[in-house]
Amino acid sequence: MAEFVSGQSKHDMLTVGNHDDLARQEFAMSLKGFTQNRLLPGLGPVFEGRVAPAFEKEHGQAPSDRHQIRSGMVDDPYFQTYALTNRVAQEMIWSSVQAPLERDLDAVNDRAAQLSSANAARLESAGDFAVPRYVSAIDIHCMPGGYSTQESEADVAAGALYDRGVYLYSMGMMGPDNDGMGRSVCLFVQNQLDGFQPSAILDMGCTVGHSTLPFKELFPDADVTGIDVGGPCIRYAHARAAAKGLDVGFMQRDASQTGFEDESFDLIVSHILLHETSGKAMPEVFKECYRLLKPGGYMIHADLPPFLKMGAFNQFILDNETYYNNEPFWGAMRDLDQEQMAVDAGFAKETVRFDTAPMVMPEDLAPPPEEEQEFVAGEFAPGGGWEVLIARKD
Ligand SMILES: C[S@@+](CC[C@H](N)C(=O)[O-])C[C@H]1O[C@@H](n2cnc3c(N)ncnc32)[C@H](O)[C@@H]1O
Numbered sequence: 073m074a075e076f077v078s079g080q081s082k083h084d085m086l087t088v089g090n091h092d093d094l095a096r097q098e099f100a101m102s103l104k105g106f107t108q109n110r111l112l113p114g115l116g117p118v119f120e121g122r123v124a125p126a127f128e129k130e131h132g133q134a135p136s137d138r139h140q141i142r143s144g145m146v147d148d149p150y151f152q153t154y155a156l157t158n159r160v161a162q163e164m165i166w167s168s169v170q171a172p173l174e175r176d177l178d179a180v181n182d183r184a185a186q187l188s189s190a191n192a193a194r195l196e197s198a199g200d201f202a203v204p205r206y207v208s209a210i211d212i213h214c215m216p217g218g219y220s221t222q223e224s225e226a227d228v229a230a231g232a233l234y235d236r237g238v239y240l241y242s243m244g245m246m247g248p249d250n251d252g253m254g255r256s257v258c259l260f261v262q263n264q265l266d267g268f269q270p271s272a273i274l275d276m277g278c279t280v281g282h283s284t285l286p287f288k289e290l291f292p293d294a295d296v297t298g299i300d301v302g303g304p305c306i307r308y309a310h311a312r313a314a315a316k317g318l319d320v321g322f323m324q325r326d327a328s329q330t331g332f333e334d335e336s337f338d339l340i341v342s343h344i345l346l347h348e349t350s351g352k353a354m355p356e357v358f359k360e361c362y363r364l365l366k367p368g369g370y371m372i373h374a375d376l377p378p379f380l381k382m383g384a385f386n387q388f389i390l391d392n393e394t395y396y397n398n399e400p401f402w403g404a405m406r407d408l409d410q411e412q413m414a415v416d417a418g419f420a421k422e423t424v425r426f427d428t429a430p431m432v433m434p435e436d437l438a439p440p441p442e443e444e445q446e447f448v449a450g451e452f453a454p455g456g457g458w459e460v461l462i463a464r465k466d
Contacts, residue, residue: 231308
């Protein structure tokens with residue numbers, strides 16, 4: 073029988089800690105929920121009711137873009153309370169997971185090595201790997217040490233921290249296995265690319281493989297590989313896949329320069345990778361996808377929507393991540409013309425488009441009865457979806 077901790081599926085690599093650690097984790101997740109569900113909805117009325125009128129009085133015009141909205145909102149005490157509480161909750165989430173991991177790290181690393189030996193697919197993590205500075209120089213979304221810090225060649229701490237921390241951070245919205253996004257893209261592939269049967273699949277920026285494993289479940293005969301620049305994440309991913317009984321390969325490689333041969337893959341996907349790269353790296357990632365795809369193969373990048381698809385106030389809300397959650401490329405990436413970038417990388421214009429991969433909701437991700445435990449796509453969630461950029465190599 074599947075077992076859960078605060079709604080997250082237990083597996084042999086998941087590290088939660090003792091009763092006190094769990095209590096802290098659940099408090100931090102609740103605080104995040106309170107901020108998002110109770111404080112965030114108050115920002116609109118505060119803006120309409122007092123910030124916009126004050127801005128107009130001072131400047132003789134209503135705030136017209138997200139930057140002007142921000143310039144008015146930052147001095148408002150309600151906004152300051154929201155932003156502060158959100159940041160505190162975020163830091164508490166990571167520290168509540170980090171504490172038990174630090175106490176138990178040798179055992180966690182040993183368990184990873186042991187489990188990895190049961191995964192028949194490749195594991196590659198190189199000690200001298202050059203991690204791009206945009207990853208190594210900052211603790212993205214306040215995760216202590218980021219994705220690549222390691223104390224030894226066996227260290228999996230960053231992966232373990234991410235696995236538990238991101239479940240709390242997303243308040244369980246990605247489902248018990250944190251794989252809602254991967255499942256959504258799988259569902260999109262099933263529904264939109266009728267009869268497409270890839271034999272080699274690459275997931276770029278896979279972190280611990282949350283979104284990678286659904287592809288192995290959907291295409292069990294395919295060779296599925298996840299790559300990431302974070303060594304500890306790659307090692308954790310390989311062990312986690314083994315804990316879940318799946319032979320999926322994980323390699324420490326840079327998505328902009330993978331080293332794989334031309335035309336190695338039928339399907340290349342990424343999930344919330346692009347906004348964590350850089351203005352220089354992102355076009356290189358697209359070019360690399362084009363080089364790596366076989367003719368007839370697809371590139372699908374899932375991320376949040378570009379700014380031009382939403383109003384200025386929602387842009388401002390989303391852009392808070394840039395300012396208060398150590399996500400330096402979050403806003404800038406949303407202003408780029410990604411479709412043109414795909415064309416510049418070699419994809420024919422008529423094969424490139426944005427689409428929506430309907431979101432698979434947590435209630436659809438609950439484990440099915442044991443006798444039905446095969447790939448379960450879940451139901452389309454009305455209105456909800458992940459923005460995907462899709463392109464085909466002719
Ligand atoms: C938000 S996480 C992705 C989450 C993951 N795809 C999932 O669905 O669970 C972003 C990941 O991209 C990785 N990354 C950033 N730049 C990269 C690059 N050039 N090549 C490979 N991975 C990269 C980071 O190390 C990090 O693990």
